[in-house]
Amino acid sequence: MLSKSPALSIIASLCFFWFLINFTFPSSCSSLETNATDYEALMAFKSHLLLQENSILATNWTSTAHFCSWFGVKCLNQRVISLQLSGLALQGQLSSDIANMSHLVEIDLSSNDLGGALTSELGFLQRLRILNVTKNSLQGRIPANLSRCAELQQLDLSYNFIAGSIPEELGRLSNLRHLAVDHNNLTGRIPASLGNFSKLEYFYLHENDLDGEIPVELGKLASVTVMALRGNNHTGSIPDSIFNISTMQVMDLSINGLSGRLPDSLGSRLSSLENLFLDSNRITGRIPAFLSNASKLTHLFLTENDLSGNIPNEFGELQNLEWFEFEYNQISGGIPYSLFNITSLEILKTRHNYLNGDLPHDLGNWLPNLREIFLSHNQFSGEIPPSICNATKLTSLEASNNSFNGPVPMMLGNLVELEHLNLQVNLLVNNPLSTRLDFFGSLVNCRNLEYLVLDSNPLNGIIPDSVGNLSSNLKVFTAISCKLKGGIPHSIGNLSSLNFLGLSNNNLQGKVPSSFSGLQNLERIYLTGNKLEGTIPAEFCSIQVLGILHLGENSFSGSMPLCFQNLTELREISLAANILNSTVPLGFWDLVKVEGVNLSRNQLHGPLPVELGNLKAVNIMDLSSNDSRVKFQTR
Structure with missing residues (x-):
């Protein structure tokens, strides 16, 4: 047997030792420890979750595979660098052991149902760039220790129940580009230190309970x-x-509760501004004309403030404007004609101001994209320009509570997308060459129409049969106090989606058509103050959802229909000031949802039964001016 030399023995021993280190163990002792730490941290994270047996983490995060191949785990050099577990309906709490994965660059646990508080140990993740836990049920406070995550670029804690104040220390995150802590329960002031975010691009603090003034230092957020x-x-x-x-x-x-005036120079340096939302504050003064320099502006919301003065003529230069609203202010004067030359304009809301004057006669010729225009509760006068009918994308036209006069535009049917038409409380009239409301014939083309409100206009015409050809989607039709005459067309029964019909205070005559039986979705009927006659049609009783029935101040005669007892959803009924001559049907007193009853000024007679006490919801009942011999009596 050959003997080994001492040198060869030493070499062989060294080779064997090298083999043990490189193949039996990981590449270094420290690597062994940190790999194990990542594994243990993942298992600890898992142990704090409430997992269903068949959930992805329960079935995938097992020792049968290396943790770097587990679902949602990404590694680099066998170190966990990313944990992406968004939208898995995870429940439980966020384990502090997650901070032991010291190479983590990204944590995305968004859109789960994790509870508890954010652990302050997250501050030890020196490589962390993204922390996203939005849309969970996290509570507690924002850990000030997060300020130690010097590489952090995205911090998204939105849509949770996080409370307390925003730590001033967060201002040290010099690399932060995205901060979202919106939709929480944060209180206190915005720390001035947040103005140090020189790289910040997205700053979301909305929908909290933050208070105090907006720090001047936020003006340093140059990016x-x-x-x-x-x-x-x-x-x-x-x-x-x-x-x-x-x-x-x-x-x-x-x-918010912001007050004071807007700076005159507003807009002069906002060259990139596209959306400006200042609505629902207490801002005073005039709208700065310089805002017209923000040439990229698409959305401008100034509603619900105390702004006054005129709309600047220069606003016609905002050629990218799509949505402009300034409702509920004290704006006066006319709308600049130049505003109606913005071809990109889709929505214009001016309600509840002091605007006046006429609208431009060519209003609709330069607004090919207009979808909604709200002009109500102002002091506009003159005719509604027929050119409005050229804005064929219009879905909502509301011009109520003004002093518009002249005829209702005859070509409203060109607005084939129209859903909402409200012209009430104006001085609009019918075409003087016709006794019928001919514009109804045009409205037949508006197949999406749902709301038609014409109240308090001196239309002085007859409802044409074409009313029955209106949109099958029509839900509301009211023409109260419009000096309507003639009868209610039988065709009205075709409006099968109708749930609100208001024709009170007119001069309508004749009988209520039996076609009302086709109005099975009708919840409210207002026919008070007309000259309708005949018996109250039993067809009303077939409308099972009917909740309000007002037929007072007409000339209905005969008996109260026995079938009224079928109207189990009835809440209000008024038959006052007719010539009804009968007893009150006994079943009427079983309508337990009724809150208001007015049967006064008729010729009703007979005893009032003790069952009247079934009307426990009633808060108003008027049975006066009927047969004086009426008295209570048992069955």
């Missing part, structure tokens, strides 16, 4: 494109500094 502070309790003036951020595309400060 921000979206700033959303909506739905908080911020007060004081808006700092001029934030109107100098040239990168700003969306600014939403709506639904």
